[in-house]
Amino acid sequence: MPGGFRQGDDPIQAALTTVCGDHRRYGTRRVRAMLSRQGWMVNRKRVQRLMRQAGLLVPAERPHAKSSGTPFTVTAPNQLWQTGLPSSGLAGRTDGPT
DSSP: OTTSOOTTHHHHHHHHHHHHHHOTTOOHHHHHHHHHHTTOOOOHHHHHHHHHHHTOOOOOOOOOOOOOSSOOOOOSTTHHHHHHHHHTTOTTOOSSOO
8 A cells, every 4th residue: 555554554553653652762773673672573664664654753863063172263364274283283293204
């Protein structure tokens, strides 16, 4: 039955809602593992489909940009290049060519 619940989805949907109610931040793989511990033999993609239809999917975390920790405002040309060198560990090295 495209676009809707299949015949055997109702009992799984009830167990899925219970697991997702107890653990709101669990994704499809973890929810599938919890269901298998409860005795449900269900595919991860089926869990994903049922969670999507019920509106239980957790948004994926996006990577955050790393910052140097200190705010810096560029006020002159080539100033940004000067701040990167001392923090890179190259300042003070003597093992390179002289």
